[in-house]
Amino acid sequence: MELIGLYPTWYEPGVGSGWVVAIIATIHVLASHTSVGAALFFTYLSTKAYREDRPELLDYVKKYGLFLLVFAYVLGSITGPGIWYSTTVASPRGISALIHTFVWKWATEWVFFVIEVVGVYMIVYLVGKVDKRTHMIISWVFGLASYTTMLIILGILSFMMWPGQEEFFQTGGYLNGFYGENTFAHLAMRTAFMFTMTAVVGGIVAAGIKDAAFKKEMARKLAILGIVSTLVGLAFYPWYLGTIPETAKLVMENRLPGYFGPALVGVMGAILAYFIATLIQPRILVTGLAGTMAVLILVFGLWPEETARESIRKPYVAGQYVYSNQVIARDVPGMGVKSEIPLLEKHGMLKTMPLLPDNLREVSETNQVHAGEAVALTMCSNCHSLSNSGIRPLKNYIGTTDVALIETYLKGALATGNTLYMPRIPLQDDEAGALAEYLAVLSEGGPAAVAEAKAQEREKQRQLAQSGDKLVFAADSEQEVK
Amino acid sequence: METEMMTYALRDPAGVPTHPIVFFIVGIATWALHIAAVAIMLGGATLAILGSYKNDTNWHRLAHAMVDVSKIAVSVAIVIGVAPLLTTQVIYDPFWYTSNVLSAWWVIAFVGILIVGYWFMYFFYFRNYSGEKTEKPKSTWSLIVSVALLLFVGWIMHVLSVQTLYPEQWQEWYAPNGQLDTSGTGMHAYNFWRYAFFISLAAPVIGAWLVAYRRYFMAREDSDQAYLDWAGNLGLKLMNVGGVVTVLLGVAWMLTLPEKTAGFATSIWAFMALAALLGFAAIGIMTRSRMDSWGYVPMIAATVAGIVIALSREMLRYVTLNGVHGYNFMDYTINMDWYSTIMFFATFIIVGGLVLGYLLTVAWKAGQTKGVYVPSGGVQTLGKLAVWSIAIWILQYFVAGFWVLAQ
Secondary structure, eight states: OOOOOOOOOOOOTTTOHHHHHHHHHHHHHHHHHHHHHHHHHHHHHHHHHHHHTOHHHHHHHHHHHHHHIIIIIHHHHHHHHHHHHHHHHHOHHHHHHHHHHHHHHHHHHHHHHHHHHHHHHHHHHTBTTBOHHHHHHHHHHHHHHHHHHHHHHHHHHHHHHSOSOTHHHHHOOHHHHHOOHHHHHHHHHHHHHHHHHHHHHHHHHHTTOOSHHHHHHHHHHHHHHHHHHHHHHHHHHHHHHHHSOHHHHHHHHHHSOTTHHHHHHHHHHHHHHHHHHHHHOGGGOOHHHHHHHHHHIIIIIIHHHHHHHHHHTTTEEETTTEETTSOBOSOBGGGTBOOSHHHHHHHOSTTTOTTOOGGGTSOOTTTHHHHHHHHHHHHTTTTSOSSSSSSSOTHHHHOOOOHHHHHHHIIIIITTTOSTTSOOOOOOHHHHHHHHHHHHHHHHHHHHHHHHHHHHHHHHHHHHHHHHHHHHHHHHHHHHHO | OOHHHHHHHHSOTTOBSSOHHHHHHHHHHHHHHHHHHHHHHHHHHHHHHHHHHSSOHHHHHHHHHHHHHHHHHHHHHHHHHHHHHHHHHHHSHHHHHHHHHHTHHHHHHHHHHHHHHHHHHHHHHHHTSSSOTTSOOSOHHHHHHHHHHHHHHHHHHHHHHHHTTOGGGHHHHHSGGGOOOOSOOOOOOOOHHHHHHHHHTHHHHHHHHHHHHHHHHHTSTTOOHHHHHHHHHHHHHHHHHHHHHHHHHHHHHHHTSOGGGGGGGGSHHHHHHHHHHHHHHHHHHHHGGGTTTTTTHHHHHHHHHHHHHHHHHHHHHHIIIIIITOOOGGGOOBOOOHHHHHHHHHIIIIIHHHHHHHHHHHHHHHHHOSSOBOOOHHHHHHHHHHHHHHHHHHHHHHHHHHHHHHO
């Protein structure tokens, strides 16, 4: 029988695999955006240091650079591949689709990463060891190369939401996938907010400057950078919103948590207030305040933004053809990709998924909850926790313990793809029955009840096996007597 | 279920944008560089630890120098390591992804442990940042913790790699006794000798590095020749002793290959790796009498040996997955994408060549100069070309984008 390319599932009951990805991604965004923005800021400062013969600016570059090396570069360079690692285990086919479409783009970005890593060490360690002009040229190389990494990843992020051109589906091709209306709007907004992060983190270093006049100058520079970039970023936000697909807007309106909007407004307001205050009164810039603002951005700015971006592309996880549950949902003739929905409709998941044990391929009275759980793990757990905690616990969405009612929903709305935000999940009758049974148990008593029901099933299987052994033994004895 | 059928089902239907052999070759070349950086990172940090416990100013100086080297080597190992990670995902996606999912918690732990391990190294660095470079280093415990954690993340990578070679056991690992285990907490397969072999490369490679270190700093007018000679001789010793240990561990690895691939131990690929290691060790012996003129030769030999070892390692994977399990990466569907293929190679050769050529020339010269280094006219021109090459790259990015949007 033909198989569907579904990988085994990693299920993390505490917070859910989706949030593990989100935590790593959020840290990465803070570190990488700060680094890229700082690289360009260094270019500005290094140029100024050369033209105006101001070595103290290079001292600040060195201090900020060293701070970045320890925090942003360690975190950014490790959480970057870390996003690959976490998506590999949480959503292998999602990352695979991106890798196989954009491998050379990532490889190109890698060339700039190598330049960036060599560049940051040179920016930091060659202050005072090369002439100012050379340091300026190095900082230009470093700044431009850093920004190039942003240019590249932006196109891939935009593709995750929606391939740039509709033509991508018909003809494939990197250019059609990479460039779309959303690409440049997204780039403009991120570039602006990137400088906001640079200004906030730069404040941590500026706070430690001993020379009062120089501290005042740097605090004001950072404040102006922060105010301008925040306002420009906010001005680009409507443009960005105007380029996201209609379905994404619908999801935004209906599914994003209530705190999303107020959190973003609140954090932007707080950041602006902070920059205005440090502009007017630079001496209030102390390490603790700047550090607190960085954490504020991370927790109340980047976290909601990253999780929202993840949410609004649902039910897809990549390129509008790979569902969040890893099933390929539509044909992409340009890439030779075929939808797996017809195969699921014909045979179901249990018979077509590689690596599923044989005892779960057929649903019977003695494995209903086990089989239902296998279906839920594969088809649901990427977005819904099967425990009491974590991301959107499935238990909270069922609302009934009536198996027949649940089965009706599964066959009527889920299998036909008529639920906003959810993938279409064709189920065979026995699979729908098993999943309904499992969901009813989960709804009634949570994971503990599921564990108990599974133990009962195993006991039934054991008894059945024993009685089977007795029958075989009896048949063998009869044969011997004969 | 047959592993061939299963692994082909898991293969990404989107195909690859260039002939798969290109990814195979890029993977080998970049993995060789990655493992060289890993060897320098581990070797440098280990020497720094040893130096911290000796009562000898030469050792103290070396410890300070080596933690600097090791700190940068971690960054290089990470950034270079991204490339083979990418190519592996492209041509061996079913194997890499399944192996990762089956040990998912360790994959996530890898990220956290590496961060903490790197920070411990920085902690050691900053504890000894401002003191005299001949003083006995402080807080050596932090560097020991760092190395231990780095060795552990190496072990995680080792397990993930070895698990890819046993697709026939995946089902049992995922569903032992028919019960699904989705926790991802297991480490299912390893070969201690294979791991020890790759780790042991640290000794001869850092030895070669020390020989080059001696040669490099000899050019400085304020260099301390006695210290440099001591470091160079230590490097030669490490090349010799480390070379022998590495060969023995490599033989042990080959002798403990599973039955299904035991024949690989006597294949041309295994002997090529052995020859490369012996050749590397021989270069170490030959360098003894000509350290001044051959100062950089051992590092070149180490690089060549690394590429041969990387090739042999890949061939073991190919022989296992194609020869035993019927999965041939060479028959991956090709959806040729000329634009992105040409763009990568053009960027790699032109931009990478100009920029890294400039940066490394400046770094090299600055390190050998007492006081402030002022580049010559030629190097300055190279710098301008480097800046312009990136600026033109950025320009083409927007031109291509606007052209696509205008269509």
